[in-house]
Amino acid sequence: EEEEEEEEEKMRLCYFNTTPHLLATNFSKPFNIPRHHIITNGQFRVSQRGVRTRAFYGLTTPPYKLDALEPYMSKNTMEMHWGEHHCSYVEGLNKQLEKNNLLYGCTMEELVKITYNNGNPLPEFNNAAQVWNHDFFWESMQPDGGKIPGEGVIQQIEKDFGSFTNFRENFVETALTLFGSGWIWLVLNSREERLTVVKTSNAINPLIWGDIPIVGLDMWEHAYYLDYQNDKAKYVNVFMNHLVSWQAAATRMARAEAFVNLGEPKIPVA
Amino acid sequence: MWQSSLEPHMSHKTLEYHWGKHHRGYVEDLNKEIVGTQFDGATLEDIITVAYNKGDPLPAFNNAAQIWNHDFFWESMRPGGGGKPVRQLLELIEKDFGSYDRFIEEFKAAASTQFGSGWVWLAYKANRLDVGNAIDPCPSEEDKKLVVVKSPNGVNPLVWDYSPLLTIDVWEVQN
Secondary structure (H helix, E strand, O other), X not given: OHHHHHHHHHHHHHHHOOOOOOOOOOOOOOOOOOXXXXXXXXXXXXXXXXXXXXXXXXXXXXXXXXXXXXXOOOHHXXXXXXXXXXXXXXXXXHHHHHHOHHHOXXXXXXXXXXXXXXXXXXXHHHHHHHHHHHHXXXXXXXXXXXXXXXXXXXXXXXXXXXXXXXXXXXXXXXHHOOOOOEXXXXXXXXXXXXXXXXXXXXXXXXXHHOOEEEEEXXXXXXXXXXXXXXXXXXXXXXXXXXXXXXXXXXXXXXXXXXXXXXXXXXXXXX | OHHHHHOOOOXXXXXXHHHHHXXXXXXXXXXXXXXXXXXXXXXXXXXXXXXXXXXXXXXXXXXXXXXXXXXXXXXXXXXXXXXXOOHHHHHHHHHHHOOHHHHHHHHHHXXXXXXXXXXXXXXXXXXXXXXXXXXXXXOOOOOOEEEEEEEEOOOOHHHHOOXXXXXXXXXXXXX
């Protein structure tokens, strides 16, 4: 019986591990996941005890308190954006996955790529991608953020954009030329082996092209309307000046270098 | 003016922003965009159909379509509006949707399932072929009826050669 409990505990930890990112979620905060149950299929021993918990993906909490980004992103916005929108994507996804066991058990990143289905997205894509996008967005920001990136990132930006100012202008302009809902990304393009700024519509993100996102900005109206109404320029500039987390970016760059060679290959000489 | 008369369903402040800033912004941007181009002096509907470019829109499309959509949206509402349509329109709705309530359900479902930004329309789909002015000699069940359609971002049913009757703006924020 104790063994089973242990195994069940391991199962539970497995399925709650929704963050593919290097920065760990704050596990000390309890997940609020009502009404979900851990599924038992043939792979795991069925315990003799009563109600089973079926859980798929949880709502990760931002790595800071909801009012920590004031006055640049208000607590109201965070409560609505995280508590309602992000939460409803998670719940919507879990409802969809209840019916479809084939998609069960993936990491968030895998799920996004699989449901994108090479351009013919499955119904789960919108929810899955938006969950991933929002997880990424919270981590792309920090209290007292903005300013200039540190070592590692700044060199790469200067190499690929000429200067930090060029990059910043590029980023803001791309954000302002996005029509409709979408996201802006500073992304490491794996084939070209350089950083670029891209804009995507609705739920799309650079994972589907096999690229590695470094920073993400939510340009859906719900992200900025409460605080900035239609002044998108102000929102994007505030993000650049006060919100973007270059620390998170540095961590992601470090990890990305395991997958993409950014320097000259070091071929040992015999 | 008429601005405050849609209260309490749509507030004065909403209209100030939606009409005064967003709609106005589209107009000003389009005017700047078309100076000296093929669209200078064209009618709005011409700009829309030409700039749609069969799904690969030219830059002027977004602004032009959004201007048209918003003009149409304001006209789709009036103070003291709502309720059931009368006479001919009610007959047509009952013929094509089964009942007025079924139409309302379909309309609401479309509006709540539009992902991202967009519009929902009550439109009339004629039996036209996708070639000039040709009429489809073998119309299917889908033709010659009222339909509820949803469109993303700035797209509107003019580009599919439908005749819009009513619209609702379901961009995330219209207030």
